[in-house]
Amino acid sequence: MNLATLALxxxxxxxxxxxxxxxxxxxxxxxxxxxLRTACVAGAGRLLAFAxxxxxxxxxxxVVLQTSELVFYAIKIIGAAYLFYLAYQLWSAAPQAEVEAQQASAGQWTLARQEFFVAAGNPKAILIFTAFLPQFVDPTADVGHQFAVLxxxxxLLEWIAIGIYAYIGLHMRRWFAEPRGKRIFNRCCAGLLSAAASMLLMARRA
Known part of the structure; x- marks a missing residue:
């Protein structure tokens, strides 16, 4: 793998x-x-799913996902159902309970597990890896090594993205410091997660 490939x-x-x-x-x-720290640590669940x-x-x-319609749609439905479940939790969350949970430093394992299941419940993700990574692999060289490096x-870049999005969330917390603001933010996130679940249900195999 040469520098030109990495530059692309x-x-x-x-x-x-x-x-x-x-x-x-x-x-x-x-x-x-x-x-911020809890959100970044929780992102390890996503990294595990992607790995x-x-x-x-x-x-x-x-190839199983590409050829088996049943497996693809089963994963898709389970993933969408989990997103709807998380949306419901956010919609019904009590802001005061969130403050207490934060003070108790609770939920890193739970949050990492959520990240894992959200990533694993999207069958399009593995198809992206199947379509994207091979474009940068030289078939005349050691394919396994190249896949490992890529x-x-x-x-690594996903971890950086996790940190950036978590940093954005940290600043948004200052905007929604009051319980009413937190409730509005939670319900906006719930709506966006529900929209993502709906889009996942409409996804088709390429």
Whole structure:
């Protein structure tokens, strides 16, 4: 893998990392409710899901999603249902309860698990890895090594994107400091998550 390939890969990859989506929205919401550090640590769940997807793409197992309509739609429906569940939790959350949870430093494992399931519940993500990463792989060289390098770079850039979105959420927390403001923000996030779930339900295999 040469420098010219990396020069093309890095900006294109970071554009994917920064694209608005359910996970990035979750990072904003988590930072707003629990703080920057908690949101960044919770992002490890997303990275784990993406690492598994990259490994599947590298092994060629993503073909299962491309050829099996049943598997694709099963994952899609489960993922959308989970997004609707998170939207309901945000919609009905009590601002005072969030303050108490933040003071107790609760929920890092729970939030990481949420990040994992939101990422894993999107079958289009693994198809993106299947379509995107191979464009930068030289078939005449060691494919496994190249996938490992590109995958590691993708995860590093994803971690940076998590931090950026969490930082945005941290500043938004100052705008929504009052309970009424927090309730409005939570319900806006709930609406956006519901919209993402609806879009996921309408997604079709390429």
């Amino acid at each position: 890969f890095l900006p294109a990859c970071f554009a994917l990392n920064m694209a608005p989506g359910p996970n990035n929205l979750l990072s904003i919401s988590n930072a707003t409710r629990y703080g 598994i997807m990259i490994a599947l793409a590298s092994a060629g197992l993503a 995958g590691a770079l993708f995860l």
